[in-house]
Amino acid sequence: MKDEQLFLLIQKAKEKDQKAQTKLINVFWVDVFSFVMKKVGDENDADEITVNVFSKVLSKLDMYDPHFQFKTWILTIAQNTIIDFWRKKSRENQDPTETLDEVKNQFAKSPEELMISAEEQKKIIKTIESLDANYQDIIKLRFFEEKSIKEIAEELGISVANTKVRVMRAKKVLAELLKNNEYEDN
Secondary structure, eight states: OOHHHHHHHHHHHHTTOHHHHHHHHHHHHHHHHHHHHHHHOOHHHHHHHHHHHHHHHHHTGGGOOTTSOHHHHHHHHHHHHHHHHHHHHHHHTSOHHHHHHHHHHHHHSOHHHHHHHHHHHHHHHHHHHHSOHHHHHHHIIIIISOOOHHHHHHHHTOOHHHHHHHHHHHHHHHHHHHHHHHHHHO
């Protein structure tokens, strides 16, 4: 893709043109996925990280400086997302007795604290139910049934690329609604 075409595509994507955003993702998907796959070595992790990378790319398009190569900018975001992934992974692999302490603390919570977390869960479910049916399905399949992108694509009869975009958009819409609900409650 020529620089002028890419610049126009980026401009349209900045203006929230969904077709332009999808095309931008499709143009760079293979490069980002390959880069991530080399670093993490697991296809499911690479898939999840790549979706997160493009979610960040679309949300931070206004920060892109056209004096730099767009691909380099995206791969920098990918590199930082991979670093975050490994940090999170290393925290998960810490001493199991630390987790045991957390379990003990769960039982040490007061009934009020347990009720608050149950209320939070109800709010999240209520927010999910307020979403468009397509987003509800995507979130249910991805996060409650923990299906892979490929499994979701097959189940919904859509392409893998389209599924990736839908998962990313559903997460973004849900996060925005939850953030807005948080402010309304305060």
